[in-house]
Every structure is written in structure tokens, then in C-alpha cells.
Amino acid sequence: SYVLTQTPSVSVAPGQTAKITCGGNSIGTKRVHWYQQRPGQAPVLVVYDDFDRPSGIPERFSGSNSGNTATLTISSVEAGDEADYYCQVWDYNTDHGVFGGGTKLTVL
Amino acid sequence: EVQLVQSGAEVKKPGESLKISCKASGYRFTSYWIAWVRQKPGKGLEWMGTIYPGDSDTKYNSSLQGHVIMSADKSIFTAYLQWSSLKATDTGIYFCAKHHSGRYFDWFDLWGQGTVVTVSS
Numbered sequence: 001s002y003v004l005t006q007t008p009s010v011s012v013a014p015g016q017t018a019k020i021t022c023g024g025n026s027i028g029t030k031r032v033h034w035y036q037q038r039p040g041q042a043p044v045l046v047v048y049d050d051f052d053r054p055s056g057i058p059e060r061f062s063g064s065n066s067g068n069t070a071t072l073t074i075s076s077v078e079a080g081d082e083a084d085y086y087c088q089v090w091d092y093n094t095d096h097g098v099f100g101g102g103t104k105l106t107v108l
Numbered sequence: 109e110v111q112l113v114q115s116g117a118e119v120k121k122p123g124e125s126l127k128i129s130c131k132a133s134g135y136r137f138t139s140y141w142i143a144w145v146r147q148k149p150g151k152g153l154e155w156m157g158t159i160y161p162g163d164s165d166t167k168y169n170s171s172l173q174g175h176v177i178m179s180a181d182k183s184i185f186t187a188y189l190q191w192s193s194l195k196a197t198d199t200g201i202y203f204c205a206k207h208h209s210g211r212y213f214d215w216f217d218l219w220g221q222g223t224v225v226t227v228s229s
Contacts, residue, residue: 033215033216035153035216042203042219042221042222043153043203043205043216045217048217049215084152086152086153088153088155088216090212094170096155096167096169096170097155097158099145099153099155102152
């Protein structure tokens with residue numbers, strides 16, 4: 001089965017840039033989506049199809065995907081960005097949805 | 109308003125049955141796949157399966173090995189997830205999530221608030 005690997009935690013000071021990575025075999029050939037989950041809340045889509053943003057998501061959130069790594073970049077990090085972030089793809093070989101293990105973003 | 113509203117928290121004993129629901133509103137229920145996603149305590153998200161309410165076509169995570177059944181009732185715009193015999197390891201939060209389009213491999217653009225299921229003797 002297809003596996004997505006995320007760094008468990010990332011810490012960044014307010015106003016700095018956070019990069020959250022998602023590793024997978026040839027993930028650059030897949031469409032990657034990113035979700036933000038604040039404590040006690042349901043996930044929210046922040047980036048879809050590698051780099052597109054849903055309406056209402058700030059431009060500070062951006063995505064990229066190439067080779068074996070997809071990246072969610074959050075610029076000018078704010079306290080409200082503190083949350084768990086999950087990458088997700090569809091594995092066409094098994095017809096399964098796949099989530100990464102999640103990355104906890106801490107704003108110092 | 110486009111939303112998914114899930115049924116309330118449940119506390120069950122091992123071996124009991126359970127059916128939780130996800131009611132859709134504000135969009136054409138039969139035209140979009142709905143997924144179920146599990147989150148065990150303190151853990152990450154796990155895709156359980158996806159159902160197309162239009163014809164009840166389903167795709168299951170093979171790791172569940174038939175332990176759950178997804179269904180949908182078009183007449184009341186509601187999707188269901190059910191167990192015939194719960195285990196303690198089924199404890200967790202269960203989210204329903206709408207796929208963006210009529211394609212099951214698209215992203216999840218709308219989530220329910222989650223249903224907390226506790227299975228304990």
C-alpha cells in the first residue's frame with residue numbers, strides 16, 4: 001500500500017515561515033491535498049491539487065509537489081495557525097484514500 | 109448553507125451494534141461521494157471508505173476487512189456507517205467528508221463535526 005511520511009512536529013516563531021513536508025514514492029505524479037485540524041475540531045481543506053487554495057484560505061498557505069516530496073508552506077505564521085496538518089492522496093493502485101501521519105505545527 | 113451534520117456521541121459495549129449518521133444539506137446529495145474518516149484517540153486520520161449516494165457504489169479500506177458497512181438513504185440525504193459487533197479498538201472520532209466532485213478520487217471539501225464513539229466494557 002502507498003505510504004505518506006510526515007515529520008511529526010515543526011516549530012516556528014510568529015512571522016516566520018513554516019515548511020511541512022510529505023514524502024511518498026513518486027508523489028510528484030500524484031495530486032496532493034492538505035488539511036488543517038485545530039484541537040477539538042474537524043479538519044479543514046487548506047490546499048488541493050498540489051497548490052490550489054479553497055476560497056477563504058489566506059494566500060499565506062501555499063503548496064508544491066515534485067519528485068518524492070510535497071510541501072505545504074505557511075508564510076508569516078500566526079498563533080492561529082497552530083494545528084495538526086495532514087497531507088492526502090488517492091492511491092489508484094489500490095483505490096484507497098491515503099493520509100500522512102500528520103505534522104503538529106507549534107507557534108513559539 | 110452547505111453542511112454535513114453528524115449524529116451525537118455514543119457509548120457502547122464490545123459486541124454491541126451501532127449505526128451513526130451524516131445528514132447533508134445545501135447541495136445535491138446524490139451527485140457527490142461521501143467518505144468516512146476515522147481518528148483514534150491521539151492519532152492521525154485514516155480513510156475508511158467512500159460511498160456514492162446516487163447508486164450506493166462503495167469503496168472500502170481493505171484493512172477493515174468487512175468490519176463496517178457504509179450505506180445511504182437518498183430520500184433523507186443521509187449517509188450511514190454501521191457495525192454489527194463493536195470492538196474496543198473501534199473507539200475514536202468518526203468524520204464524514206464530502207468529496208469535491210462526482211469523482212471519488214478528489215479531495216474532501218466539506219467535513220462533518222465528527223461523532224465520538226466509545227467502546228468499553
